[in-house]
Amino acid sequence: MHRRITAPGALAAASLLLAIPASAASHSPGAPGIGDPYYPAYGNGGYDVSHYDLRLKYQPVTDRLEGTATLLARTTEDLSRFNLDFLLDVSEVRVNGAPARFRASGEHELEITPKTPLGKGTAVTVVVRYSGVPSQQQAYGFTSWHRTPDGGVAANEPEAAWWWFPSNDHPLDKATYDVSVQVPDGTQAISNGTLQSTSSRLGWTRYNWRSNKPQATYLATLAVGRFDVTTGRTESGIPVINAYSKDLGDNYGAARASVERTGEIADWLTEYFGPYPYNALGGYVPNVGTGYALETQTRPFYSPRQFANGANTSVVVHELAHQWYGDSVSVAAWRDIWINEGFARYAQWLWSEHEGEGTAQEIADYVYASRPADDPFWTVKPGDPGPERQFDIAVYDRGALALQALRNEIGDEDFFTLLKGWPQRYAHGNATVADFRRYAEEVSGKPLAALFDTWLYQPSKPSVTAARDASI
Numbered sequence: 001m002h003r004r005i006t007a008p009g010a011l012a013a014a015s016l017l018l019a020i021p022a023s024a025a026s027h028s029p030g031a032p033g034i035g036d037p038y039y040p041a042y043g044n045g046g047y048d049v050s051h052y053d054l055r056l057k058y059q060p061v062t063d064r065l066e067g068t069a070t071l072l073a074r075t076t077e078d079l080s081r082f083n084l085d086f087l088l089d090v091s092e093v094r095v096n097g098a099p100a101r102f103r104a105s106g107e108h109e110l111e112i113t114p115k116t117p118l119g120k121g122t123a124v125t126v127v128v129r130y131s132g133v134p135s136q137q138q139a140y141g142f143t144s145w146h147r148t149p150d151g152g153v154a155a156n157e158p159e160a161a162w163w164w165f166p167s168n169d170h171p172l173d174k175a176t177y178d179v180s181v182q183v184p185d186g187t188q189a190i191s192n193g194t195l196q197s198t199s200s201r202l203g204w205t206r207y208n209w210r211s212n213k214p215q216a217t218y219l220a221t222l223a224v225g226r227f228d229v230t231t232g233r234t235e236s237g238i239p240v241i242n243a244y245s246k247d248l249g250d251n252y253g254a255a256r257a258s259v260e261r262t263g264e265i266a267d268w269l270t271e272y273f274g275p276y277p278y279n280a281l282g283g284y285v286p287n288v289g290t291g292y293a294l295e296t297q298t299r300p301f302y303s304p305r306q307f308a309n310g311a312n313t314s315v316v317v318h319e320l321a322h323q324w325y326g327d328s329v330s331v332a333a334w335r336d337i338w339i340n341e342g343f344a345r346y347a348q349w350l351w352s353e354h355e356g357e358g359t360a361q362e363i364a365d366y367v368y369a370s371r372p373a374d375d376p377f378w379t380v381k382p383g384d385p386g387p388e389r390q391f392d393i394a395v396y397d398r399g400a401l402a403l404q405a406l407r408n409e410i411g412d413e414d415f416f417t418l419l420k421g422w423p424q425r426y427a428h429g430n431a432t433v434a435d436f437r438r439y440a441e442e443v444s445g446k447p448l449a450a451l452f453d454t455w456l457y458q459p460s461k462p463s464v465t466a467a468r469d470a471s472i
């Protein structure tokens, strides 16, 4: 249950004002959104989280999740109160040890009022005790918590965290994570990073996961279920942990034949993108009905549907490419989604070439030719698709066409220098489409505004001349 703050009457408010020390009067509420143009309520203002410690217990039979989140943060403004994004029921909040008032507001806001206002630059520890049935929670009419016959999974983009931990839910505020989850013996809990340890008592097994590099909230994942777990190492020595639901039926073989190649594919990607940004690797395939995969950090989420036609290494390439393009270098705002999806798609084209199944140029020619000028595909602007079209096929395919056009404009040497340089330049940070254009101009020494405008910002099919100039 959320405790409600009773609004003070006018008289009480007046006397309250008198009681507030002069210094505190300048403190104001943190904004309920971080300022994303597509999603104004996502994330929050006034503070920055550096670490999430989640200590949880999940019962698959009832889909009940409970536990404690401890957030380490620092204020960036003088704050009288601040928000987190969250949907489950909160029973207690403490700020720097003292009980704090809190209430639910909006679609997914948890408003927290500390006992004493927080000055700018203060180190803050927020402890939130909570419980709930994630599958019963919706925001804006949907849920990102997927129940499975033997558990549940949190994986979606851009929204996933609200169903399992309170957060500052925007890629601009990355943090490290310790995720410790107790599940019934015989069941596994899968999350990001390395498995530090497991322990068992009283019929429950605890899994302690650690993700020790900055991680965006939507890239944090939790999956509980009955999995077959495989372990190994990449040639370069990075530990790999993969997990396959025991319940994948006919898709089991193809899922495993694909995701077991994670280490090999990550090593192949380093030739194009430079060193792998993390110290753990893997993938997991729960028994969910969703159609998409997701680049959850270090350990992508795959849905069984991706493997319905046999092995699909292309989707593995896509999600692993995101570890550089999306996870390490993240969008500054959600409208910058092309810096994720355009590149992850282009990596699939490079893989096709590697596998002898068609070169990037051949695929680009095919995509360009197979979409007539009146195809709504061309009305989507990959550089600013709008929230409804954020994951439109055009962001991916036209987005990769833009990269082929860029490659032809600046030549292979500069293009591949760029592909490798970008994940270094903005490692573990955030960037915009304009940052990428500027970087491309810097590397190539060419003005590229017109090319970017044609391929990313016009709601129409680039002319045959533009395509010929780009050798498409």
Ligand code: ARG
Pocket: 156, 157, 158, 292, 293, 294, 295, 318, 319, 341, 391
């Ligand atoms: N980044 C994911 C991928 O390309 C896409 C997730 C799409 N999300 C969704 N709810 N459809 O692999």
Ligand code: ZN
Pocket: 318, 322, 340, 341, 344
């Ligand atoms: Zn993607």
